[in-house]
Amino acid sequence: MHILYVDESGDPGVHKFSSPHFILSGLIIDQNDWSSCLSNLKKFRKSLYKVYGLNQRTEIHASELIRINKLKTYQKIKKINRIKILKDYANQIPIIFNNSKVINVCLHIENFEDRDIFELAWSRLIQRFDTFLKRQAKDKGIVVVDDTDSIKLQNLQRKMRIYNPTPTHYGEGSYNAPINNILEDPFSRNSAQSYFIQTVDIIAHLLYRKEYPKGSLKKYGMEHLFNRLEPVLLKKASKSDNLGIVRA
Numbered sequence: 001m002h003i004l005y006v007d008e009s010g011d012p013g014v015h016k017f018s019s020p021h022f023i024l025s026g027l028i029i030d031q032n033d034w035s036s037c038l039s040n041l042k043k044f045r046k047s048l049y050k051v052y053g054l055n056q057r058t059e060i061h062a063s064e065l066i067r068i069n070k071l072k073t074y075q076k077i078k079k080i081n082r083i084k085i086l087k088d089y090a091n092q093i094p095i096i097f098n099n100s101k102v103i104n105v106c107l108h109i110e111n112f113e114d115r116d117i118f119e120l121a122w123s124r125l126i127q128r129f130d131t132f133l134k135r136q137a138k139d140k141g142i143v144v145v146d147d148t149d150s151i152k153l154q155n156l157q158r159k160m161r162i163y164n165p166t167p168t169h170y171g172e173g174s175y176n177a178p179i180n181n182i183l184e185d186p187f188s189r190n191s192a193q194s195y196f197i198q199t200v201d202i203i204a205h206l207l208y209r210k211e212y213p214k215g216s217l218k219k220y221g222m223e224h225l226f227n228r229l230e231p232v233l234l235k236k237a238s239k240s241d242n243l244g245i246v247r248a
Contacts, residue, residue, distance in 0.1 A: 001031040002141040004103075004129050007191065007200040008148065009208045012109075012118035021211060022117050024105040024125045025204035027196065028132065028141075028234070033099050040096045041195040048088065052081045059192040062086060062205030066217070083220045089202050094231040097199075101234040103128050104207055105246040118149065122156055124246045126179060127164065128237045133181035136236075143186040146197050154185045203229065207245070 006026040010019040029037060045056045054060075054077060064071045065082040074082060105124045109117055126143070133141045145153065157179070166177040191197040206226040213223035227243075235244035 002133060002137050002139050003029045003031065003034065003196075004141055004143045005029070005145075005189075005194075005196040005200050006125065006143060006186075007146045007197055007204050008121075009204040010109075012116075012121065020109055021208065022107050022109060022121050023204050023207050023211075024103075024121050025200050025207060026103040026125055026129060026143075027097065027200050027203065028101045028103065028129065029097065029196070030099060030137075033097075037096055037100070038195065041199070044088075044092050044096065045195070048085060052077055052085055054085060060085070060089070060198045060202065061191075062202050066222075083222070086202065086206070086222075087225060089199075090206060090225040090228045093199065093203070093229055097232055100232055101132065102203060102229060102232050103132075103234050103237050103246070104203070104244065106207060106211060107247065111248075118152065119156055122153055123160060123164075126157060126160060126182065127166070127177075128234070128246065130179035130181050132234065132236075140181050140183050142183050144189050144194075144197070145186050146191045146201070147188060150186065150188050157182065157185060 004026045006024060009023040009025075010021045012022045042056070045054075048054045049056055055073070058073050059071065061071060063069075064074060065086055068074045077085075103125055105121045107117055107121050112120060129141060129143070133139055143157070160179045162178055164177050164179055165174040167174050189197055191201060206229070209217065209222045210224075210226040217223070230243065233244050235242070237244040238246045241247060
C-alpha cells in the first residue's frame with residue numbers, strides 16, 4: 001500500500017483577489033516506510049525545538065513562517081530563524097523521505113481561463129499517482145488530503161474510476177484509462193494533526209516561491225529551496241519539465 005499526502009498552494013477560483021496559480025503537491029509514502037518516516041519527523045521536530053524554540057505541537061505552516069497572520073505563537077521566533085526553519089525542512093525532506101516520491105502540479109490560471117482549475121489540477125495529480133501505482137510500485141494506494149472541497153474531489157475521483165480520457169503517446173486522440181489502483185474516496189486530515197500534511201504544505205509553498213520569486217525574499221534565497229527536493233521528485237510525472245512538474 002502507498003499513501004499520497006496532498007496539500008495545495010493558491011486559489012483555484014477566478015475572482016478579483018485570486019492567486020495567479022494553483023499548485024498541488026503530493027508526497028507518496030510506502031506503508032512499510034511510514035513508521036520510520038514518522039519517527040524521523042519527530043526527531044527533526046525535536047531539533048527545531050532545541051534550536052529555534054518551535055514547540056513540537058505547533059503546526060508548521062510555510063506561509064505563516066514567512067509572514068505571520070494567524071499563528072501568533074510564531075511571534076516569539078525571529079523572522080530570520082523562521083526562514084531557517086524552512087531551509088532546514090527543505091534539506092531534511094530528501095533525507096527523511098529518501099524512499100518516497102513527490103508529484104507536483106503547477107497551473108498558471110491565466111492559461112486555463114475556460115477550465116475548472118480545481119478539477120484540472122486534481123485530475124492530473126490523481127492520474128499520475130495511479131500511473132505510479134500501476135507501473136512503478138505495482139501496488140494499491142489511498143489519498144489523504146488537507147481540508148479541501150471534499151465532495152467535489154470525491155466525485156471527481158469516482159468519475160475517473162469509470163472515465164478518464166488520456167492523450168495517446170503520439171499526440172493524436174485519446175483513450176480511456178480508468179484509475180483502478182487508488183482505493184476508497186480521499187481521506188481528509190486536519191493539517192494541525194499531521195506532520196505529513198505539514199511536510200506537503202512546505203513542498204507546495206517552496207514550489208510557489210520558485211515560480212513566483214518575491215524581491216524582498218531573494219536575499220534569503222527562497223526561490224532556490226525547492227530545487228533541494230530534486231532527489232525525491234517524481235520526474236516521470238512530466239516529460240516536458242526537468243523537475244517533473246506537471247504544468248498542463
